[in-house]
Amino acid sequence: MINYKQLYYFWAVAKHGGITRASEQLHLTPQTISGQLSELEKGFEATLFDRVGRRLELTALGKLAYSYADEIFQVGKELENAITKKNNIRERVFRVGISSSVPKSIAYKLLSPALEKDPGIHLVCKDNNLEHLFADLALHKTDLVIADKPLSSDVGIKGYNHLLGECPIAFYATPALAERYRPNFPHSLNNAPLLLPGEDSALRIMLQRWLSQQSINPIVKGEFDDTALMKAFAQEGVGIFPGPTVIDKESQKEHGVEMLGEITELKIRYYAISAERKLRHPSVVAISEAAQQNLFAPHQAARNIDMDGHQDI
Known part of the structure; x- marks a missing residue:
């Protein structure tokens, strides 16, 4: 069963280009996000990021996971907008x-x-x-x-x-x-x-x-x-x-x-x-x-x- 909180952290890291920037956007410590990413990779039994120097780059499986995660959270945003929309x-x-x-x-x-x-x-x-x-x-x-x-x-x-x-x-x-x-x-x-x-x-x-x-x-x-x-x-x-x-x-x-x-x-x-x-x-x-x-x-x-x-x- 996918842990969607961990998936969201992964999505944020990929979207913002790194753990530090993602932690700033999510108001969490880099250690927290890093730990959640590790747990997600264990659950998937796959490596989602490769470390290239000081940068993180998505692996082939990471790119696939990101495409699905992006769709999931876009739909979630649409759901939020639909429910909170004030007009009929x-x-x-x-x-x-x-x-x-x-x-x-x-x-x-x-x-x-x-x-x-x-x-x-x-x-x-x-x-x-x-x-x-x-x-x-x-x-x-x-x-x-x-x-x-x-x-x-x-x-x-x-x-x-x-x-x-x-x-x-x-x-x-x-x-x-x-x-x-x-x-x-x-x-x-x-x-x-x-x-x-x-x-x-x-x-x-x-x-x-x-x-x-x-x-x-x-x-x-x-x-x-x-x-x-x-x-x-x-x-x-x-x-x-x-x-x-x-x-x-x-x-x-x-x-x-x-x-x-x-x-x-x-x-x-x-x-x-x-x-x-x-x-x-x-x-x-x-x-x-x-x-x-x-x-x-x-x-x-x-x-x-x-x-x-x-x-x-």
Whole structure:
């Protein structure tokens, strides 16, 4: 049975960078904290800190223990805030990881129904690559991951892919570039300046395969993990960029670009990835329902599937 007082002392030492600083914050003697750390390590039968000179550094097991302890005490703080909150609307924290390859406007459209459904929600968004986001999901540091590719069973993380919807891909550019390359589209993309999403994007792999099949060889002017940065370059006339048609109006209005043409056979999919097979979290349910009934409805009714590809109903 874990001694949570000892775990709290360990967490404080790791958080504040040493026993002395932790003792100052906790108003305890260094000897008291040191003794409690020793007892915790005995209970775990593991070394949590290595002494490097005058510093303490977390071991691999110590880092794992800290990640869990941090989650435990964050939840404890949320519980304290919820109980002591004076108004009737209890703040609820909803943590979402968003793949860098998902356009910001799509992320907003997907998440806004959760805010509308629950006025007391406290949304925490983290933008990162999928490797980090899936790790947070495995450690229960994230409630949901929104991505343009499913969680693969090869990753070794337990999770379920809930397909939110799909839409075709189109190419966009400034009016001058659009006028030049729109005739004879898509073959006009041959030798055209092209901006590509980063390697972590599902769209990147899809496009490269399609371009090769069509014997189209554009001149790649840049690669971008952040879709907003890619559009900023496109807005300045650097090149043509691909994007989902579900945000066609926003792309044209916000970035002053025009559509060259649509590739209907290319479909980009978006997933809500959770640790639960059946969606139960009210915010996640709101996101899924709104995506299927509103955002992606004109293109295709979405299906929920688990990470093995089976229908989840």
